[in-house]
Amino acid sequence: MDMALLKDLGLTDSEVKVYLALLELGSTTKGPIVERSGVASSKVYELLEKLAQKGLVSEVIQSGVKHFEAAPPARIMDYVKEKEARLEEQKVALEALLPTLESKRSLVGVGSETQVFKGMNGAKTAFDDILQQLKKGEGYTVLGISDFTPHFERFVVHFHKGRAGRGIRCKILVNEVAGDIGKKLAKTKLTEVRYVRKELFTPVVFILYKDTTLISIGLDEVFVQVRSKNLTKGLEAYANYLWRMGKKD
Helix, strand or coil, rough: CCCHHHHHHHHHHHHHHHHHHHHHCCCCCHHHHHHHHCHHHHHHHHHHHHHHHCCEEEEEECCCEEEECCCCCHHHHHHHHHHHHHHHHHHHHHHHHHHHHHHHHCCCCCHHEEEEEHHHHHHHHHHHHHHHHCCCCEEEEEEECCCCHHHHHHHHHHHHHHHCCCCCEEEEEEEHHHHHHHHHCCCCCEEEEEEEEEEHHHCCCCEEEEEEEEEEECCCCCCEECHHHHHHHHHHHHHHHHHHEEEEE
């Protein structure tokens, strides 16, 4: 029997063994539980207590001896719902705490320095900052799209759909060698695409928003975020020049 799901829900391997043993034994004492579950005798009471706290085990005294019984399996669903409720409460509390945490982060100067993110989880963190910094109706510029790995291309297309859904505009300069990518992105709402000559090919993409430059090296899945007004302003001037020279599809 595959009990991996029970572990995914937050039960330990030993807790699963004890709970399954109780389902098979019915109301019973410590000894049969140890024998059926195979867990250490010294750990049984601790495990039973943890299961009781989760509402999955009950106990009763019979003739001065403790007997334990598994709660009906349907109780596991109640346990999941309780976990979801607690998680929602934690989410609300965290949202209230975030401004305080961000203020502490700014105090140590992280907000004006360079950060490097790697891998697709890093890409999500780096790109999410764009959505956090920009409001509906605002826009930003992407300079130099040329070549992506297939899965990073899927990520980028998905991101732009979500970005447009938030009402954020985007101007994208695409190298001619990446015409297919440009056509896909051009179909996204609130998106303008222009093409620059293939001689300007570069594997690096510059994403310019607010006072931030995100340098995306998609082929290596490396993303460098630089908080610098001067850098971003300088690259925006260059991007605006290329935009005027760029071709529409």
